[in-house]
Amino acid sequence: MSLAKSPWIIHVNCNSCNGCDIEVVACLTPLYDAERFGVLNIGTPKQADIMVVTGSVNYKNVNVLKNIYNQIPDPKVVLAVGACASTGGIFHDCYNVIGGVDQVIPVDAYVPGCCPKPEAILDGVVAALSILENKKKGNIKGKEVPLKGNEVPSNA
Amino acid sequence: MNEILKILLVLIGAPILGCLIAGLDRKITSRLQHRVGPPLLQPYYDVSKLLQKDNIVVNKYQNVYVVIYVIFVILSLLMLVFEADMLMIIFVYTIASVALIVGGMSTGSPYARIGSSREIMAILSYEPILVLYAVAIYMLTGTFKLSALDKTSTPLLMYIPLIFIAMLVVMNIKFKKSPFDYSTSHHAHQELVKGMFTEYSGPGMAGIEIGHFYEYVFLLSLMFVFWKVNIIMGLILAVISFLFVIIMDNITARVYWQWMVKTSWTVLLVISIVNIMYLYIFNIKIM
Ligand code: SF4
Numbered sequence: 001m002s003l004a005k006s007p008w009i010i011h012v013n014c015n016s017c018n019g020c021d022i023e024v025v026a027c028l029t030p031l032y033d034a035e036r037f038g039v040l041n042i043g044t045p046k047q048a049d050i051m052v053v054t055g056s057v058n059y060k061n062v063n064v065l066k067n068i069y070n071q072i073p074d075p076k077v078v079l080a081v082g083a084c085a086s087t088g089g090i091f092h093d094c095y096n097v098i099g100g101v102d103q104v105i106p107v108d109a110y111v112p113g114c115c116p117k118p119e120a121i122l123d124g125v126v127a128a129l130s131i132l133e134n135k136k137k138g139n140i141k142g143k144e145v146p147l148k149g150n151e152v153p154s155n156a
Numbered sequence: 157m158n159e160i161l162k163i164l165l166v167l168i169g170a171p172i173l174g175c176l177i178a179g180l181d182r183k184i185t186s187r188l189q190h191r192v193g194p195p196l197l198q199p200y201y202d203v204s205k206l207l208q209k210d211n212i213v214v215n216k217y218q219n220v221y222v223v224i225y226v227i228f229v230i231l232s233l234l235m236l237v238f239e240a241d242m243l244m245i246i247f248v249y250t251i252a253s254v255a256l257i258v259g260g261m262s263t264g265s266p267y268a269r270i271g272s273s274r275e276i277m278a279i280l281s282y283e284p285i286l287v288l289y290a291v292a293i294y295m296l297t298g299t300f301k302l303s304a305l306d307k308t309s310t311p312l313l314m315y316i317p318l319i320f321i322a323m324l325v326v327m328n329i330k331f332k333k334s335p336f337d338y339s340t341s342h343h344a345h346q347e348l349v350k351g352m353f354t355e356y357s358g359p360g361m362a363g364i365e366i367g368h369f370y371e372y373v374f375l376l377s378l379m380f381v382f383w384k385v386n387i388i389m390g391l392i393l394a395v396i397s398f399l400f401v402i403i404m405d406n407i408t409a410r411v412y413w414q415w416m417v418k419t420s421w422t423v424l425l426v427i428s429i430v431n432i433m434y435l436y437i438f439n440i441k442i443m
Binding site: 002003005006030033035036037038042043044046047049071073074075136 | 182186189190191192193194195198200201202204205206208209210211212267348349350353354355356357358361
């Protein structure tokens with residue numbers, strides 16, 4: 001019950017152009033006021049429930065992303081915000097880009113758009129809440145993601 | 157019988173009151189920022205959510221310090237309710253603060269370490285004023301016991317107004333509010349990640365939050381003591397100091413810790429000593 005009433009988010013900027021980040025931060029401003037749902041933008045992954053990822057994954061930051069994911073205690077959900085985080089977006093065929101966030105860690109909800117409106121992001125957070133509840137009820141644990149496995153390909 | 161009732165009231169009533177204080181704090185803060193803000197019971201939701209989460213610890217003793225912190229905060233609140241020795245209350249309360257610092261240090265995270273060392277600086281700057289507060293009570297009554305203050309109908313505030321002003325700033329430091337919120341911050345202001353509490357998760361963090369509920373009540377009761385002879389006036393003083401802390405939080409920006417130590421060791425300490433000198437020179441006593 002109360003799990004959905006106090007979702008604390010951690011915002012991870014993977015490889016974003018900063019467009020999505022500004023929209024995520026806009027959600028916390030007085031105009032949209034995400035805190036009325038109990039949302040706090042918490043700094044440390046150890047106290048977070050929802051991981052909000054913006055931007056596509058590349059070889060440089062893939063381990064940072066996995067590391068932060070592993071540090072969030074269960075139950076946890078991952079929210080991919082923006083086209084880049086969902087699929088790779090306009091950077092999808094860059095030489096250094098692995099792709100969307102779901103190539104590396106399990107993603108529970110996607111917010112499309114480039115960049116998505118703050119309303120859409122808030123919608124995504126609210127959608128993630130019911131997933132969070134279900135994970136708690138079903139006792140579904142996030143698997144630990146191994147840090148090895150996404151090294152720079154030799155032909156790059 | 158009466159004693160047991162009092163103990164139960166403190167053990168059960170104080171966290172409920174503290175939870176409401178914390179919720180009111182967030183509500184007023186958001187109204188001052190022109191936001192709707194979270195519901196009043198948000199701190200309760202936060203704690204019950206944290207209790208449901210997994211516990212990830214860096215070492216096994218990390219959460220022991222949280223337990224020590226909660227126990228000693230409750231103990232100091234109980235001693236205050238039973239009007240015990242003021243000096244002893246301050247010492248017991250210091251152990252609670254130190255437990256959190258040691259807990260933060262034990263995790264080894266650089267953020268927690270910097271947060272802890274800044275908290276040490278905070279203790280360094282408010283502790284002398286707390287001790288002078290106790291000394292003033294001693295000079296007025298000839299004993300550190302708080303029960304001696306009941307002998308007169310004149311409130312303590314009339315004798316030591318300058319120490320009251322210094323204590324208002326101490327409240328700001330102890331509530332960890334801006335401009336002194338650099339060791340850790342409640343509302344995700346995110347300097348140093350989460351400062352001292354970076355490595356706490358789930359139940360450990362919930363314990364710290366519950367400890368904070370007790371601590372809020374304890375700190376506001378310290379202000380209540382200034383007008384202990386009349387309960388209504390005492391409560392008004394506590395509310396005034398609470399509002400002062402929130403408004404200061406919203407109208408000021410964070411300062412360097414050097415600034416805090418300088419201010420408290422010059423301005424606050426000097427006005428407290430002036431107050432004590434005044435009591436000494438004119439030989440004022442509560443008989
Ligand atoms: S989705 Fe668009 S706005 Fe967001 S990070 Fe990608 S390119 Fe930038």
